[in-house]
Amino acid sequence: MAEVKLLGSWGSPFSRRVEAALKLKNVEYEFVDEDLQSKSALLLKSNPVHQKIPVLLHNDRPIAESQVILEYIDETWKEGFPILPKDPYERAQARFWARFIDEKCLPATWKALWGSEEPEKAVEEACELLKILENELKDKKFFAGETVGLVDIVANFIAFWLRAIQELVGVELLSKEKLPKLYNWSDEFCSVFQENLPPKDRLVAHFRGRLQSTTTTTTSS
Template structure:
């Protein structure tokens, strides 16, 4: 019997695109279901009744939720392309940075781009400090995973592709070549990868969608 792999996601979400990238790198065939988050499907609510969010991966009828949890599940379930290092220490370090990006960096980046005007300057400063930690972690490596794309690179897709779009849509610049040369080089390398390209939404459509949803700092000044 053939395996059934279904992914519930939305076109503009870096979180569901992460899962698509992992599945493609592993060579796993899957069915994709586009969700309208303003009108969530009964299936999404059935498979993720706690968070009611995407992405949801359903493998042979069993749902897995939360993008980082899904990525680890994919890595452990399918052989071939490794997402996490084999060495336990290196795996722990990769998990640390993945968690750092999602739990620590992203909320501050969003605050810097679309947060309250009064806190804007402070948020920009804090976001720059956090991005500098990620810049330094790259060292002289091509990817966070070394010579090939790994778990941390996939989690950082939001910095590689979405952040530039967030900045353009909001009118706030954080990630500059002068300040973050390694992150900028890594971003170009990441988005130039042929498998990654398949998992990126149309840039113009995303900018228009974000401007409509959040507006921009420049427009409000």
């Protein structure tokens, strides 16, 4: 077994976060693409509580939950680019905004993209949250400054997945006109992590299938 193994899914922004962090630290790893409809015995054993990806196996010891894994990687491999700031206050701020993204932005954007009983309200709420995130970006290249950090990595869904899916479903949340700073940031992020993002055509095809199955009231994949 490799020293470092990642149990993930090719199209998951959460496992792609871990791949981005491993890239920043120049850590070699083995990637195991899990079938989430038929989870492996290794995944169920490694994450018995949530039974979800991603799971990082380091010398056979499992670490679950993407944000927890990112901090573990930063603390374990000191070489390469830092993921979290050294200053305690800045570290706390980075953790705050990372949680804001996962607890507020992602659920709201997902709801706006895939419809709700009040679609206009869902889009408005998602745009308001993205505006808050843009205000935090200020005039910086990345949330961490001149280089990427924890908040940038956690926001990968906004940088890549959001733009791909909104084109498919016809709901505009992130555009150069509405959120120019966040839009430019997404371009910068995708440029840095191009090798750690899923093929756009394959991703769009996956979500197109999901959209079609939803509109025909069948079970989505």
